[in-house]
Amino acid sequence: MPLPLPPAKDIPATFFASVKGWWTAGxxxxxxxxxxxxxxxxxxxxxxxxTPVDGYPxxxxxxxxxxxxxxxxxxxxxxxxxxxxxxxxxxxxxxHGYGAGLGFFFENFxxxxxxxxxxxxxVHFMDWLGMGRSARVPFSVKAKRNDIDGRVxxxxxxxxxxxxxxxxxxxxxxxxxxxxxxxxxxxxAYALRYPTRVNKLILLSPxxxxxxxxxxxxxxxxxxxxxxxxxxxxxxxxxxxxxxxxRSGQRAEQRKESRGRKLLTYLWEExxxxxxxxxxxxxxxxxxxxxxxxRRFIGLSADDTKAMHEYILNITLxxxxxxxxxxxxxxxxxxxxxxxxxxxxxxTIPVTFVxxxxxxxxxxxxxxxxxxxxxxxxxxxxxxxVPHAGHHLYLDNPKxxxxxxxxxxxxxxxxx
Numbered sequence: 180m181p182l183p184l185p186p187a188k189d190i191p192a193t194f195f196a197s198v199k200g201w202w203t204a205g206x207x208x209x210x211x212x213x214x215x216x217x218x219x220x221x222x223x224x225x226x227x228x229x230t231p232v233d234g235y236p237x238x239x240x241x242x243x244x245x246x247x248x249x250x251x252x253x254x255x256x257x258x259x260x261x262x263x264x265x266x267x268x269x270x271x272x273x274x275h276g277y278g279a280g281l282g283f284f285f286e287n288f289x290x291x292x293x294x295x296x297x298x299x300x301x302v303h304f305m306d307w308l309g310m311g312r313s314a315r316v317p318f319s320v321k322a323k324r325n326d327i328d329g330r331v332x333x334x335x336x337x338x339x340x341x342x343x344x345x346x347x348x349x350x351x352x353x354x355x356x357x358x359x360x361x362x363x364x365x366x367x368a369y370a371l372r373y374p375t376r377v378n379k380l381i382l383l384s385p386x387x388x389x390x391x392x393x394x395x396x397x398x399x400x401x402x403x404x405x406x407x408x409x410x411x412x413x414x415x416x417x418x419x420x421x422x423x424x425x426r427s428g429q430r431a432e433q434r435k436e437s438r439g440r441k442l443l444t445y446l447w448e449e450x451x452x453x454x455x456x457x458x459x460x461x462x463x464x465x466x467x468x469x470x471x472x473x474r475r476f477i478g479l480s481a482d483d484t485k486a487m488h489e490y491i492l493n494i495t496l497x498x499x500x501x502x503x504x505x506x507x508x509x510x511x512x513x514x515x516x517x518x519x520x521x522x523x524x525x526x527t528i529p530v531t532f533v534x535x536x537x538x539x540x541x542x543x544x545x546x547x548x549x550x551x552x553x554x555x556x557x558x559x560x561x562x563x564x565v566p567h568a569g570h571h572l573y574l575d576n577p578k579x580x581x582x583x584x585x586x587x588x589x590x591x592x593x594x595x
Contacts (some may be wrong), residue, residue, distance in 0.1 A: 309501020
């Protein structure tokens, strides 16, 4: 029986509480904050064992997968069937976005766990190397500033090669990749480099897709956006009208961008990251993160909001690493230096794009990518819009997102 965890602390509202939160942050608190999210699943094994829990067809556990380079490891959360038979379908791997971590998907654990049990197919959530609770190893690019292709290739390789090594260590022949934001971009990069290892791609508000000559994408909204509240209607097939509506909203947001947001955008483009700024203010950082948590997770219960605050605080205060990739992959204006819309037609696998109806990622890139796939002979491209959702659609409207994920994961797969 695992030891009970103390409840998550209140989000700091005073300087003293901020100092206390900063002082106690670290590896131990980070592990505890992550475990609070995992323990919402009744079949989670805190001791890391694979012993079945009575009445459940799956078991969940957290592991650290060591890579070949010393002190390089990938933090992994797995939901695996308890049966002894080989899985009938390629495992699903869920990949988070920029500066986030696998805990951001806690609202999706139950639905994907249910799917794993029904299909007898594992689902893994992975922290990118240098992010979440994976190893915070040094990140650097040797290519010169004007060598755009070299910079992009090195930055992509940092993540793509560690994902490939992790796949090999996990003993998986093929994977279905579900990637959010930067995780979506890197999922495509991986599939382009290792096409025989990917079964299909499901891309949730992916970054780096379109050419963006008008700079309509404001990447600072990664950390300044508020949640979208509403009902949980089902996702719908994207139409040109829905794409135009989203883009119109993006232009309106850009026109009213505040000076503070413009400064954040400038720092981002100069190679800084918001997490670097948070770490630099030291004892004030829990107060700043608390303002974000209180706003971003306003739709959650009080306990879940506190749990997510502690999780985000601890991964944010960890040593900077993979976050510094952003200025090498994205140009000023936050469009990709090598947009995926110009590269994706090399893929021959199913590719599904999903955007929120209040997204700040330009859905035109997804629409054009589906068309480019079709012109290249791949008619397996699809695109959906999730209602009442923004960029973090899996948090804003988890019910509709979970329904769509299980539908897309089921498409074309074997049923046990």
